[in-house]
Amino acid sequence: MRTRASVDAVIKAYDIRGVVGDGIDADFVRDTGAAFARLMRAEGATLVAVGHDMRDSSPELATAFAGGVAEQGLDVEMLGLTSTDELYYVSGAKDCPGAMFTASHNPAKYNGIKLCRAGARPVGQSSGLATIADDLVAGVPGFDGPAGTVTESDVLADYGAFLRSLVDLSGIRPLTVAVDAGNGMGGLTVPAVFEGLPVDIRPLYFELDGTFPNHEANPLEPANLRDLQQFVLDTGADIGLALDGDADRCFVIDEKGRPVSPSAVCAIVAERYLADRPGAAIIHNLITSRAVPEIIAENGGRAVRTRVGHSFIKATMAEENAVFGGEHSAHYYFTEFFNADSGLLAAMHVLAALGHQDSPMSEMMARYDRYAASGEINSRLENSTAQAERTEAVLEAFADRTESVDRLDGVTVSLADTPAWFNLRASNTEPLLRLNVEAPSAGEVDALVSEILAIIRA
Template identity: 90%
Template sequence: MRTRDSVDAVIKAYDIRGVVGDGIDVDFVRDTGAAFARLMRGEGATVIAVGHDMRDSSPELAAAFARGVTSQGLDAEMLGLTSTDELYYVSGARNCPGAMFTASHNPAKYNGIKLCRAGARPVGQSSGLATIADDLVSGVAAFDGTAGSVTDSDVLAEYGAFLRSLVDLSGIRPLTVAVDAGNGMGGLTVPAVFEGLPIEIRPLYFELDGTFPNHEANPLEPANLRDLQRFVLETGADIGLALDGDADRCFVIDEKGQPVSPSAICAIVAERYLAEHPGAAIIHNLITSRAVPEIIAENGGRPVRTRVGHSFIKATMAEEGAVFGGEHSAHYYFTEFFNADSGLLAAMHVLAALGHQESPMSVMMERYDRYAASGEINSRLENSAAQAERTEAVLGAFADRTDSIDRLDGVTVSLAGTPAWFNLRASNTEPLLRLNVEAPTAAEVDALVTEILGIIRA
């Protein structure tokens, strides 16, 4: 019998993730497949699509999940090596639930499962994960009926064609695009998506290797962008793209080898959507730059602020009828992509914007960078009590300088007399307290970061 603590340790707010052999193993995953299938059978599903990334543990875990699915009378459609957004495509296009085996940007020892309902609708803690956790603790009820079957499918070409149908790149000027796949799934999907377009791909680390021999597939960490920054300059590329391990996030490097803020990418894609959908709602999470809601409003759109995390963003997209949504972490969500996120679809919008004008990337993006930002800075605090105590200590230190405190997700503190703000929030997947700071100048950002980290890490 599993304990509640062991299950809660790996079932997070919006996915399942942990160290393989320590919380995540074949038995756990098989039973999770059964619990998910039981939940989906109650909603009328008959088949579940299952994809996996290139981690060494992923094929075995995906197969175990399929055994759990079929034990509950549902069929399992095995997609094999797949990016997360490719799995979302199948879920949306075929209107079936899906399960993606990946730990995204986490190191090789981790694995996990991203689950979705039919139509790529999210499964989070309050929309199914808590029920699955209860079943895993109490034991999944056996199914008194015929077992399901397992079939194999290859949908890569179909997925690539679908993305190309959503963004017209046929009329752009020829572009040289350097892409760092980080030995992740982008090495498989990028060639399929950009096939036949006026784009010359310069590949870096396209070999699928779940041990990540060159660097972690986490472009949010500046150290993991350095190889691409050098590569852009060496190849004379017009733009660089960095993908995370499961290729659902995309970071951008300009032609000078400098990172482009994901908030700026959110703003440029939002402008493109508002040109086609005047007055539409655009989602942004609370960590994106204040420039994002400003630019949305200036273009006649309706900015909608939400919590961090894909299940929250997707749910809000549906509730608000939004056409696009963006996060600080380079997740971008699209109404025509079933309200799901796709790093390559975001990249295609940026390439369309770049290719339909003559300015280099650095010049094109200048007007979107209005403030200086710290990026996300993590501090390891092993339990929630320590995180809460340090957060309250920071609030106390800033009490006489605070204009407002928002507790939508962690604490967002707006400082009096300035556009500066900071957010402190606990990670949903790791024992970390995350800090983001924005201010008018880099010097102001540095001063705030130094002061706040001095309290957190004391």
């Protein structure tokens, strides 16, 4: 019998994730597949698509999950090696639920499951994960009917063709594009997506290797961008793209080897949508730069703010009938992609914008950088009590300078007499307290970061 504590340790706010062999194993995953199948069968599903990344543990776990699904009478389509957005494509195109085995950017010892309903609709804590957790604790009831079948398919070419149909790159000037796949799934999907397009792909770390021998597949950490920054300069590329382990996030480097903020990417994609759909709703999470809602408003759009996390963004996309959504972590969501996120689709929009004008990337993006930002800074605090105590200590220290405190997701503190703000929030996947700071100048950002970290890490 599983304990509530052991289940809650790996079932997070919007996915399932943990250390393989310590919370995540084949037995747990098989029962999770059965619990998910029960939930989806009740909603009328007959087929579940299952994909996995290149981690050593992923094939075994995906197979175990498929076994649990089939035991509950649902058929399974095994996609094999797949990016997360390729799994979402199948869920949307075939209108079936899906499960992606990946721990995204986490180190090699981790694995997990991203679940979605038919049409790539989200499964989060309040929309299914809590029910699955209850079944795992109580024991998943058996199914009296016949078992489902398990078949294999390869949809990589169809997925690539679908992305190419959404963004027209046929008329752009030729571009040299350096891509760091981080030994993740981008090494498989990038060649398929960009096949036949007027882009010269320069590959870096395209070999699939779930041990991540070159650097962690987490482009949010500046150290993991350094190889690509130098590679852009060495190859004379017009732009660099860095993908995370499951290739659903994309970070951008300009031709000078400098990172382009995900907020700036949000703004340029939002502008592209609003040029064709004036007045449309655009989603942004509360960590993106204040420049994002400003630019959305300037282009006649309606900015909608939401908390961090793909299940929350996807749900808000549907509720608001939004055409696009962006996060500070380089997740980008598209109405024509079933409200799901795709790093390569975001990259194609940026390439279209760059390729239809003559300016280099650095000049094109300069007008979107209105404020200085710290990026996400993590502090390891082993339990929620310590995280809450340090957060309250920061609030107390800034009480006399605070204009407002927003608790939509963690705490967002807007400072008085300045556009500066900061957010502190607990990670949903790791024992970390995450800090983001934005201010008019880099010096102000540095001063705020130093003061806040001194309290958090005391």
